[in-house]
Amino acid sequence: MSFPAKYPSLNATELTGEAQKILERIIRVAFPHAKFPDSAYHRMVDRVVAEADSSTWFRVVLTQGLLTLDAQSEKHFTDLPDDRALAVLRRIADLEFFGFIRRTTVLSMYDDPDVWEVLGYQGESFSKGGYLERGFDDLDWLPSPRIEESEEDLVEIGPLPYPVAAATVPYTSAGSAAAKAAGPDTAAGSKATANKTTGGTQS
Helix, strand or coil: CCCCCCCHHHHHCCCCHHHHHHHHHHHHHHCCCCCCCHHHHHHHHHHHHHHHHCCHHHHHHHHHHHHCHHHHCCCCHHHCCHHHHHHHHHHCCCCHHHHHHHHHHHHHHHHCHHHHHHHCCCCCCHHHCCCCCCCCCCCCCCCCCCCCCCCCCCCCCCCCCCCCCCCCCCCECCECHHHHHCCCCHHHHHHHHHHHHHCCCCC
């Protein structure tokens, strides 16, 4: 959403170097990973700024939010220890500018190849021939499977405690065993009864 004709000054709104430092501090506090390289956080800052640049509204909201963040504490946000900085972020968790940072980071932070390496993810495999011949079973974080036989006694399963009736009616051309088991033809029986009552003959 932008209004360059009515509010031309909005298009000139940009993040200062200080604001970008605050942005990186927010991302580090909200997504703390000690083993993630600094380069991943730097790229995340660039990604958030690039996403904000695509919309005048988000650029203004993000800029104003970052510049007023210090009002939430008695010290500069970048100078706060992690626990106090996290407490500040909890107070602004419902604000739109922080929601924008959080959404963008969730969708982009873990799509970084440097982050994949730290997390042990090898990336997509289709272009490399799939996983089958590339360590499909190299999950060293799972316990080793038990391959020895169990020491538990096996339970013997004997015959059933009741007899099982077997079908004794053979299949003939006059009808199947299922048809015979179903009983006589009701329609034929009705015709025979009617003929006997009226003295007629069955055609």
